[in-house]
Amino acid sequence: MLEKILDLSKKLISYPSVTSNYQALKSVLEEALKPLKEEGLTIESFERNQKPSVLIYQGNKRPKRFRLIFNGHLDVVSGKESQYRPFEKQGRLYGRGAIDMKSACAVLILVFKNVVKKINYPLALQLVTDEETGGFNGTKYQIEKGVRADFVIAGEPTDFGINNKAKGIIWMKVKTKGISAHGAYPWNGENALLKAQKIIEKIYRVYPLPKKESWQTTFNLARIETPNLTFNKVPAEATIFFDIRYIPEEFKNKSFKIGKKTFEKKIKKIIGADEEKEIILFEPPQFTEEKNSFILNLKKSIKNILKKNSKIIIKHGGSDIRHFNQVSCPGITFGPIGGGLHSDEEWIDIKSLEYYYKILEDYVFRLKSESVET
């Protein structure tokens, strides 16, 4: 099996499937589908804004809800020309997308092919081409078209850790207004920059800067702007730009559906209602309970194959799983061992691909013997 996995991984890596290269996205997807073509499976095709994606399953009609979806992205961040020529060296396979995440896709495709007809529950394989640019036209688009699952596994790199949560992102601008005056008579004015400074202090009081990596919401002041360009004037206007990375526990509610409105209320409480605020980007976090039965079962499969306990890990950046979480579909990222993500030296541990295959195979059959929950 490892030979087949390696062969397919190399083929997938050889396409420069950066998100702007529509032709390469189509070709890499076609290549990925080749092993599944003669299987009599349904291959549902989707496309929005030149981002093609597919959903593959058994049977003519898409079930309302799959029990399990394997999710993989075939797009990559741009790389050097040579990185599209994969090569093996000392037990590693090098190339753009080796770990993020074309080799994992190769495993997902081959596991899916070999198990889909041997199980008694609906399983799907979802292959998309825009994860690196947010997943809005791939995974999210398919969700908008009604694709749902009890659990989703995205094969992002985790070194066999189970990643159940990731932070959300908020980019925001706050404008403060003051009253302009001559610099020699500051008491006649109201300094907008000083107002901005007070706001910054208030936010840092709620979200202090951690000294080292920690699972907490962080605030980064990115920029302060004022149209005032002289020394002798009290600035009448200032704008602060900031980036908040928030943990899902921050807005804990039953479903973890976190909308802009929830955040707007919170920020109003912190800095007051007067200032003009604008949210530039709002990305939900990723969150699935550690006690989720699908996670517990995956732990058993990992233990069974690797002969050691698995770890739950957190990530500071998100994945396509967050889109599923927003429609109450739990999920995780779980992938093989590798390194050099997005760098010139991206690699995957070849042996780990075989383990990855075996874990997923064990897992799919393990779910078969579990009673179906609704």
Ligand SMILES: [Zn+2]
């Ligand atoms: Zn990725």
